[in-house]
Amino acid sequence: MSMGATSMDVLVSLSKRRGFVFQSSEIYGGTGSCWDYGPLGVELKNNIKRVWWRDFVQQRADMVGIDASILMHPTVWKASGHLDHFTDPMVDCRECKRRFRADHVDALPWTHYCAATKGNKFTIPAGEACGHCGLRRTLCPECGKGELTAPRQFNLMFKTFMGPVEEDAAVTYLRPETAQAMFVNFDNVLQSMRLKLPFGIAQAGRSFRNEITPGNFIFRTREFEQMEIEFFVNPNDRVDGRPADEYWHDRWIEDCMAWFLRYGLAADNLRLREHEKDELAHYAKRTVDIEYKFPIGWSELMGIANRTDFDLKQHSKWSGKSLTYFDDERKEHVVPFVVEPAAGVDRALLAFMADAYREEEVRGEKRVVLKLHPELAPIKVAVLPLLKKRDDIVRTAHAIRADLAKQWRVVYDDTAAIGRLYRRQDEVGTPYCVTVDVQTVGDSERGETGDQRVTIRERNSMEQARVPIAELALVIRELLDGAPWPQVAGRYPSPRS
Numbered sequence: 181m182s183m184g185a186t187s188m189d190v191l192v193s194l195s196k197r198r199g200f201v202f203q204s205s206e207i208y209g210g211t212g213s214c215w216d217y218g219p220l221g222v223e224l225k226n227n228i229k230r231v232w233w234r235d236f237v238q239q240r241a242d243m244v245g246i247d248a249s250i251l252m253h254p255t256v257w258k259a260s261g262h263l264d265h266f267t268d269p270m271v272d273c274r275e276c277k278r279r280f281r282a283d284h285v286d287a288l289p290w291t292h293y294c295a296a297t298k299g300n301k302f303t304i305p306a307g308e309a310c311g312h313c314g315l316r317r318t319l320c321p322e323c324g325k326g327e328l329t330a331p332r333q334f335n336l337m338f339k340t341f342m343g344p345v346e347e348d349a350a351v352t353y354l355r356p357e358t359a360q361a362m363f364v365n366f367d368n369v370l371q372s373m374r375l376k377l378p379f380g381i382a383q384a385g386r387s388f389r390n391e392i393t394p395g396n397f398i399f400r401t402r403e404f405e406q407m408e409i410e411f412f413v414n415p416n417d418r419v420d421g422r423p424a425d426e427y428w429h430d431r432w433i434e435d436c437m438a439w440f441l442r443y444g445l446a447a448d449n450l451r452l453r454e455h456e457k458d459e460l461a462h463y464a465k466r467t468v469d470i471e472y473k474f475p476i477g478w479s480e481l482m483g484i485a486n487r488t489d490f491d492l493k494q495h496s497k498w499s500g501k502s503l504t505y506f507d508d509e510r511k512e513h514v515v516p517f518v519v520e521p522a523a524g525v526d527r528a529l530l531a532f533m534a535d536a537y538r539e540e541e542v543r544g545e546k547r548v549v550l551k552l553h554p555e556l557a558p559i560k561v562a563v564l565p566l567l568k569k570r571d572d573i574v575r576t577a578h579a580i581r582a583d584l585a586k587q588w589r590v591v592y593d594d595t596a597a598i599g600r601l602y603r604r605q606d607e608v609g610t611p612y613c614v615t616v617d618v619q620t621v622g623d624s625e626r627g628e629t630g631d632q633r634v635t636i637r638e639r640n641s642m643e644q645a646r647v648p649i650a651e652l653a654l655v656i657r658e659l660l661d662g663a664p665w666p667q668v669a670g671r672y673p674s675p676r677s
């Protein structure tokens with residue numbers, strides 16, 4: 181199967197079968213568009229966040245991180261514009277009470293009880309008229325019976341109450357984006373860290389949007405995780421002869437694209453999409469999306485927006501606090517511009533899985549393999565005993581697992597024959613398997629001590645090398661740090677066939 185052709189059904193099924201993603205509250209029939217990350221999913225997700233944080237926060241001298249609370253002062257959402265503008269126009273069915281986006285309702289197939297055919301029920305394609313009576317849809321497309329209300333603006337923020345009293349004064353919201361916390365903490369971070377422009381504030385965390393039509397597995401959900409950066413620049417500075425905000429916007433587009441390529445997304449499945457003038461948020465100077473060819477088609481993987489000085493000015497206005505930066509050279513206070521690279525963790529995870537999924541034929545048999553980048557792979561090493569009835573082999577395998585597990589997620593598995601065990605690890609993307617066999621431990625009854633070497637098998641090539649147990653951790657470290665397999669394996673003998 182070629183890249184980009186992985187279907188969503190295949191990913192959903194693999195995710196459930198192998199413990200990546202489960203439907204939330206499944207035993208109660210599930211919760212709409214909520215998903216739970218299972219034992220392997222949580223590792224994959226943590227790895228994505230960890231490498232993002234390492235590459236964009238730890239390794240950069242111009243970046244710091246925060247971890248803000250999800251509940252914020254309600255005025256934050258007034259200042260940010262979310263209270264007034266973060267809305268979709270909705271219509272409700274008076275009969276079945278279903279709710280639809282007013283601008284999407286004509287794009288749905290509709291249910292029709294046709295008077296011209298004694299009230300027979302038909303499902304008619306979106307936008308088409310009934311072939312028998314010629315009527316077009318006016319009623320609820322789902323039940324075909326109820327009238328729809330006039331459109332009403334529906335805010336996408338989850339509303340809740342602070343404290344025990346459900347009254348208007350206690351109303352607050354679950355944050356619909358992590359970004360606002362970076363703006364309201366701008367001065368705290370600036371003063372405490374003594375930063376100079378340009379610098380960024382990064383945060384990874386949960387956000388909530390009461391989407392009317394979520395769906396497509398973990399692509400669009402009501403509760404999701406974001407990795408966002410607000411990169412502040414001095415609008416009066418010029419870099420390479422260009423305004424600093426424009427220069428940094430391009431730099432961030434390049435850096436984000438390079439990041440997805442580095443962790444394994446195929447270049448053919450990535451593209452940039454410039455927002456048209458009429459789809460730009462009113463405060464945005466320019467926005468570019470990185471799109472990925474998901475199983476549902478080209479869709480947004482992340483967005484990189486130039487939000488100008490809109491957010492800092494708004495929060496300054498509503499809070500009455502000055503949110504400026506003192507430009508030492510020009511001896512003046514300026515409101516920085518901000519470039520915002522914003523990525524969704526769940527979407528990134530879906531893209532990495534879709535891109536890594538392969539079905540290959542190996543010696544006449546189908547092999548499913550997730551060719552995940554080793555740094556993202558949920559399990560780094562699986563330690564497998566060749567004979568589970570030999571105590572010395574099992575003991576050695578357990579000891580190796582315990583030793584490697586000081587550094588990585590490592591599993592031990594003896595529940596099937598070796599071929600099966602390899603296939604299971606391939607399917608979840610484990611880059612290296614280590615097998616312990618008779619040669620490793622020798623035969624104590626005959627006074628043999630064994631060669632104290634194990635076989636490492638590399639997932640993609642399925643090639644193997646015999647490595648001394650004493651060197652194993654170093655070899656794994658070298659491989660995970662990016663050393664090519666042939667170069668490392670070349671130093672060791674192949675297993676005896």
Ligand SMILES: [Zn+2]
Pocket residue numbers: 273274275276277278320321322323324325326
């Ligand atoms: Zn209805």
Ligand SMILES: [Zn+2]
Pocket residue numbers: 292293294295296310311312313314315
């Ligand atoms: Zn009809």
